[in-house]
Amino acid sequence: MVLCDAPRPRNANATRQAILEAARERFCSDSYDDVGMRDVARDVGVDAALISRYFGSKEDLFVAVLDSCxxxxxxxxxxxxxxxxxxxxxxxxxxxxxxxxxxxxxxxxxxxxxxxxxxxxxxxxxxxxxxxxxxxxxxxxxxxxxxxxxxxxxxxxxxxxxxxxxxxxxxxxxxxxxxxxxxxxxxxxxxxxxxxxxxxx
Structure with a gap:
């Protein structure tokens, strides 16, 4: 029997891509200094610590965004x-x-x-x-x-x-x-x- 409210397993690749897309949108709309890791995390619905785990620092995230473009x-x-x-x-x-x-x-x-x-x-x-x-x-x-x-x-x-x-x-x-x-x-x-x-x- 499958419980309807059972949590779905996290898809790491999908989460990482969602973070990247949210960051790209933020950096397109605002300057580097105005974009916060918590803002990106809020857009995706994850903890800011998860962004650091996947990408490292904000600078690393910015480089990843540029590389994705x-x-x-x-x-x-x-x-x-x-x-x-x-x-x-x-x-x-x-x-x-x-x-x-x-x-x-x-x-x-x-x-x-x-x-x-x-x-x-x-x-x-x-x-x-x-x-x-x-x-x-x-x-x-x-x-x-x-x-x-x-x-x-x-x-x-x-x-x-x-x-x-x-x-x-x-x-x-x-x-x-x-x-x-x-x-x-x-x-x-x-x-x-x-x-x-x-x-x-």
């Missing part, structure tokens, strides 16, 4: 010849970079989530230390290797600056909501040309 390598998915147009359309027309990911969304939300987390926490000294230690491996080096050529590191940083600047602009203007469709199309066209020029030349 799309990184620079994923921005290069697709044909090289339409890189600029692809990225421009994702930033200008994509959804407003949601943090939740069901595994199906491969547009701006999925590919830019890590960037949004970085932007949220750019004012935090602790988060900046983590980002400065990992940004080359996470973004700049893969992009430079994909671009190729002796000046690839320079072009990679110029392209990254444009992408990040436009992403910040999207956040500040609520998805470029103040622009009409013709203006958005022109914005995407110009951004695509600038990005593609950095990749090709």
């Amino acid at each position: 799309k990184n620079g390598r994923d921005l290069m998915d697709g044909p090289r010849e339409d890189f600029g147009e692809r990225l421009a359309r994702e930033i200008v027309y994509g959804e407003v970079m949601p943090c939740q990911d069901d595994g199906q969304n491969e547009g701006a939300g999925a590919k830019m989530r890590g960037l949004l987390i970085l932007l949220r926490s750019v004012g935090s000294a602790k988060a900046m230390d983590v980002m400065q230690r990992t940004s080359n491996n996470r973004f700049f080096d893969p992009l430079a290797a994909w671009i190729g050529g002796p000046d690839a590191p320079v072009r990679a940083r110029l392209a990254a600056g444009l992408i990040m600047g436009m992403a910040i602009g999207r956040e500040l203007s609520d998805g470029y909501s103040s622009l009409g469709e013709t203006q958005k199309a022109e914005l995407a066209r110009r951004m695509a040309g600038a990005l593609q020029g950095l990749i090709d030349n």
Whole structure:
């Protein structure tokens, strides 16, 4: 006889994933300094000590969240010849970079989530230390290797600056909501040309 009120065994992998998703949502919405382990624990319905057991410190949890997001390598998915147009359309027309990911969304939300987390926490000294230690491996080096050529590191940083600047602009203007469709199309066209020029030349 099975008792209806018998507790179900804890699924460690599912719990760990739930913690990771809750933390990702928190770091997307708030800066590193404003996210507490107890907040994440409350979102999942577990004890904060369990987060420490699975992930270690808050810094370790932050790194795990960044590792779970799309990184620079994923921005290069697709044909090289339409890189600029692809990225421009994702930033200008994509959804407003949601943090939740069901595994199906491969547009701006999925590919830019890590960037949004970085932007949220750019004012935090602790988060900046983590980002400065990992940004080359996470973004700049893969992009430079994909671009190729002796000046690839320079072009990679110029392209990254444009992408990040436009992403910040999207956040500040609520998805470029103040622009009409013709203006958005022109914005995407110009951004695509600038990005593609950095990749090709």
